[in-house]
Amino acid sequence: MKLWENIQQTPGYEPGExxxxxxITPYLIEDGVVRGAxxxxxxxxxxxxxDHExxxxxxxxxxxxxxxxVVHYRVSPYQHPYPLLDAKRAIRLVRYHAQEWNIDQNRIGILGFSAGGHLAACASTHFDKGDPEASDPVERESSRPDISVLCYPVISFKQFTHEGSVSHLLGDHPTEALRRELSGELAVQPNTPPAFLWHTADDSAVPVENSLLYAGALSKHHIPFGLHVFPHGRHGLGLAExxxxxxxxxxxxxxxxKTIGYLKE
Structure with a gap:
């Protein structure tokens, strides 16, 4: 399902090779019960x-x-702000179709791995209420996720970062202002949603400090979070089966x- 039904309305879209x-690819539970997503x-x-994530x-x-x-957001050669626009649009789209898809509008979360975790954190800190005057009804919906799950996420673009993610998203010479804007630990605000984070202590690609920094920022703002650091494990484990x-x-x-009431028993 295309994020923008009219492809020409997709921000940054340029036709051609x-x-x-x-x-997005939906995986709906179609039993008539209103659920979180x-x-x-x-x-x-x-x-x-x-693919494994x-x-x-x-x-x-x-x-x-x-x-x-599953959100098929834009990656290189597309750069900021297009991945974030895609993530925000995906949240709005699911919220817009919530009744049709038996989804609770107030239980629409986001989960990301590594750079996808960075994008999920950005969506959790750079959201908006929607534009009530928009001609496109999807754009009238809020882009705020209700919870986030961040799996070995890239969080900071200033310290302990993953420079590959930085260069692919921002180019080879990003400004310090943009690095700061997209550093999740500096962007947490009082209405940032609760988060569950996990990392491995010896992750050699994305240092565990990324999760620690975000958890610290959530704690500073008294936002509920869960944090689990496992002693060993390579980067990119996915479900880690x-x-x-x-x-x-x-x-x-x-x-x-379940503890925070997002998942109903």
Whole structure:
């Protein structure tokens, strides 16, 4: 499903070879019960979108009673602000169709891995209420996610960062102002949604300090969060089904979602 039904209305769209049309793939639980939903943002350093962080994660969310949507957001050669515009549009689109899809408008979350975690954090800190005067009814909806799940996320574009994500999103010589604007630990505000974070302590690609910085910012603003740091595990594990210790993140996340009332038993 295209994020903008009229492709020509897609911000930054230029027809021709190599043009990419952002879209979402729904994984709906169609039993008539009104449920929460989560949008899934695979990682890939803003260079690609990793398949193992997409559909398998959506199916896990289905298994715990949540509808899911994999977001095929734009990556390099597209740069900021297009990935963020795609993520915000995806949230608005799901919120707009919430009644039709048996989704609770107040339980629309976002989940991201690595650079997708950076995008999820940006969506959690750079949202808006929607434009009530917009001719497109989707644009009248809020882009604020109700919760976020951040899996070994890139958070900071200033310290402990992943320079590959920075260069693919911002180019080779980003300004300090833009690095600061897109550093999640500096963008948390009082109405940033609750977050569940997990990381491995020896992640050699995206240092664990990224999750620690974001958790610290949430704590400063008294925003509920869960944080789990596992001793060992390579970057990019996804569901981590082949790493018994780290694979517990899914059950820990499920319990956290129940604790905060997002996942109804």
């Amino acid at each position: 190599g043009a990419f049309v952002p879209e 989560v949008l899934v943002l695979p990682g890939g350093g803003y260079r690609l979108r990793a 997409g559909e398998p994660v959506a199916k896990w969310l289905n298994s715990i009673g949540l509808s899911a949507f 082949d790493v018994p210790d780290v694979s517990r993140w899914t059950s820990l996340c499920e319990e956290w979602l």
